[in-house]
Amino acid sequence: MSVFTTVTPAELAVWLKGYSIGELVELKGIAAGITNTNYALTTTQGKYVLTLFETLQAHELPYYVNLMAHLAHHGIACAAPIANLRDAYIDRLAGKPTVLVSWLQGEPVESPNPAQCRAMGAMLARLHGAGASYAGHMANPRGPAWWSATAAELYAFMPEADGRQLRAEVAQQARHRFTQLPSGVVHADLFRDNVLMQGERIGGFIDFYYACNDVLIYDLAVTLNDWCARDDGEIDDERAAALCAGYQSVRALNAAERQAWSLMLRAAALRFWVSRLWDWHKPQAGELTWRKDPAVFQRILTCHQARTEAAGWLTG
Amino acid sequence: MSVFTTVTPAELAVWLKGYSIGELVELKGIAAGITNTNYALTTTQGKYVLTLFETLQAHELPYYVNLMAHLAHHGIACAAPIANLRDAYIDRLAGKPTVLVSWLQGEPVESPNPAQCRAMGAMLARLHGAGASYAGHMANPRGPAWWSATAAELYAFMPEADGRQLRAEVAQQARHRFTQLPSGVVHADLFRDNVLMQGERIGGFIDFYYACNDVLIYDLAVTLNDWCARDDGEIDDERAAALCAGYQSVRALNAAERQAWSLMLRAAALRFWVSRLWDWHKPQAGELTWRKDPAVFQRILTCHQARTEAAGWLTG
Numbered sequence: 098m099s100v101f102t103t104v105t106p107a108e109l110a111v112w113l114k115g116y117s118i119g120e121l122v123e124l125k126g127i128a129a130g131i132t133n134t135n136y137a138l139t140t141t142q143g144k145y146v147l148t149l150f151e152t153l154q155a156h157e158l159p160y161y162v163n164l165m166a167h168l169a170h171h172g173i174a175c176a177a178p179i180a181n182l183r184d185a186y187i188d189r190l191a192g193k194p195t196v197l198v199s200w201l202q203g204e205p206v207e208s209p210n211p212a213q214c215r216a217m218g219a220m221l222a223r224l225h226g227a228g229a230s231y232a233g234h235m236a237n238p239r240g241p242a243w244w245s246a247t248a249a250e251l252y253a254f255m256p257e258a259d260g261r262q263l264r265a266e267v268a269q270q271a272r273h274r275f276t277q278l279p280s281g282v283v284h285a286d287l288f289r290d291n292v293l294m295q296g297e298r299i300g301g302f303i304d305f306y307y308a309c310n311d312v313l314i315y316d317l318a319v320t321l322n323d324w325c326a327r328d329d330g331e332i333d334d335e336r337a338a339a340l341c342a343g344y345q346s347v348r349a350l351n352a353a354e355r356q357a358w359s360l361m362l363r364a365a366a367l368r369f370w371v372s373r374l375w376d377w378h379k380p381q382a383g384e385l386t387w388r389k390d391p392a393v394f395q396r397i398l399t400c401h402q403a404r405t406e407a408a409g410w411l412t413g
Numbered sequence: 414m415s416v417f418t419t420v421t422p423a424e425l426a427v428w429l430k431g432y433s434i435g436e437l438v439e440l441k442g443i444a445a446g447i448t449n450t451n452y453a454l455t456t457t458q459g460k461y462v463l464t465l466f467e468t469l470q471a472h473e474l475p476y477y478v479n480l481m482a483h484l485a486h487h488g489i490a491c492a493a494p495i496a497n498l499r500d501a502y503i504d505r506l507a508g509k510p511t512v513l514v515s516w517l518q519g520e521p522v523e524s525p526n527p528a529q530c531r532a533m534g535a536m537l538a539r540l541h542g543a544g545a546s547y548a549g550h551m552a553n554p555r556g557p558a559w560w561s562a563t564a565a566e567l568y569a570f571m572p573e574a575d576g577r578q579l580r581a582e583v584a585q586q587a588r589h590r591f592t593q594l595p596s597g598v599v600h601a602d603l604f605r606d607n608v609l610m611q612g613e614r615i616g617g618f619i620d621f622y623y624a625c626n627d628v629l630i631y632d633l634a635v636t637l638n639d640w641c642a643r644d645d646g647e648i649d650d651e652r653a654a655a656l657c658a659g660y661q662s663v664r665a666l667n668a669a670e671r672q673a674w675s676l677m678l679r680a681a682a683l684r685f686w687v688s689r690l691w692d693w694h695k696p697q698a699g700e701l702t703w704r705k706d707p708a709v710f711q712r713i714l715t716c717h718q719a720r721t722e723a724a725g726w727l728t729g
Binding site: 179 | 432433434435457458459461482486487488489490493494495496497498499500532535536539540542543545546614615
């Protein structure tokens with residue numbers, strides 16, 4: 098259930114007079130997403146998604162919303178925000194900040210094939226290219242400082258061996274700095290459920306609310322760990338090579354990025370292992386959270402640790 | 414034939430590396446338009462139109478291109494310009510200024526029905542509403558000063574009775590000022606061939622290169638004279654009423670606009686009668702011009718002059 102705030106067609110019809118997208122034909126709650134209310138909106142002109150933000154406040158939205166607009170104007174497959182008659186993307190309805198975006202075609206894929214991974218890599222590299230001219234800036238709220246502090250609160254809840262592994266990886270990551278690597282706008286959460294696919298074409302990226310400025314190959318690593326992992330935590334070589342080849346068909350990695358690549362795959366696994374452990378052991382009062390299995394990312398991390406050389410995916 | 418500047422797929426593939434829209438799949442010249450070169454462009458990501466400007470220079474384009482972007486961001490059905498990696502909509506190829514825009518669905522209709530006229534009116538009013546927050550400004554280059562000066566050069570070429578009618582209308586229009594009427598961004602050239610339709614839905618407005626700031630109902634009058642005229646120059650009441658009702662479903666005309674309406678229909682007819690007479694009698698060297706029959710707009714003007722009251726269309 099993901100309609101936390103109810104909007105009636107009558108309310109919406111009035112609210113839509115502040116926009117240029119025609120008259121309301123149909124309004125339907127969307128049963129996906131756990132932090133915001135989403136409606137599918139059909140008007141005489143087209144189809145849109147209306148998001149009512151349940152936790153983010155209006156002043157926190159411009160980085161994300163202007164980024165989506167910026168990327169859409171560059172032809173990146175993502176939802177384009179629609180401005181109201183006051184020329185603002187961020188509006189208000191039923192006491193909540195809102196954003197109205199264009200409807201994207203496509204569905205998430207559960208088991209992507211290599212061609213889909215390749216398309217995914219190419220679009221991700223294009224996102225990075227188009228993001229280079231984006232003026233906004235946002236530090237990664239789930240970076241090393243966050244995972245170090247969060248892990249420190251988790252060791253007490255963990256079996257000793259797991260805690261040792263987590264502690265060792267946090268320490269290992271802390272011994273490296275990546276400030277010399279190309280950085281810019283990253284989506285930082287391009288799991289399969291945040292990508293709508295139409296066959297082998299990217300219909301669009303959604304859910305930009307972890308986007309931030311960080312090392313670009315971190316984004317590729319986050320994507321690879323979800324798109325190319327088998328159930329046992331091993332990375333599927335064919336899909337990983339396709340994702341990396343797609344990415345590099347648009348932007349080739351430099352020597353420093355290739356050298357940092359193995360460690361970055363571990364960093365990306367660590368970030369989600371820690372956040373899932375946190376949600377598992379410390380569910381927040383009043384917050385609706387899907388408790389997803391943290392062990393998935395522990396397994397991926399273990400595989401990356403065992404693998405001395407992941408750079409093979411980069412050369413095909 | 415409307416490919417004046419030839420671009421090869423090889424050239425285009427290189428040029429596209431400056432954009433985020435994927436790799437070239439197909440390039441096809443578009444046989445429409447007489448002032449610019451247009452290509453239909455298919456990439457791995459989608460379909461686009463590439464325009465190479467043959468007469469307008471790069472510094473003349475921002476008003477039009479930023480307007481298209483502004484309107485598209487507000488959900489108005491029009492082609493959205495795509496920015497390049499330098500974050501510019503206006504680029505250069507084969508020595509010509511270029512703009513790349515999203516492909517629009519639909520085809521022009523030759524004989525619009527009342528439902529299509531109604532949709533057209535509503536979208537036009539939405540364009541006017543969304544245009545209110547557009548920062549650019551451009552005087553109408555085809556306004557009273559232009560038609561007065563141009564008509565003065567045409568009388569010598571015209572049969573005496575026609576010249577008398579033209580002179581009288583120019584004088585009649587000069588006796589009125591419309592500065593008190595709501596004004597803003599107008600397309601000023603929304604003939605049927607500049608509107609792509611998908612059934613009764615507006616697929617998109619194209620060809621914004623006469624857009625300017627002027628009286629809003631002038632735009633409605635220009636549209637009505639083309640969309641609702643029968644071959645004999647009489648206006649079809651049902652289509653005219655539908656167009657006006659569609660418009661007013663979004664923005665109701667005020668008293669001053671209703672009073673000025675009949676004269677505005679004549680002004681809109683006069684503008685195109687004069688420009689067609691000019692193209693007929695004074696074709697410019699080196700300019701490719703479709704010599705369209707000026708008499709069409711003379712007949713429309715004559716009908717408007719004979720009709721003492723066109724306001725009936727405004728009340729349905």
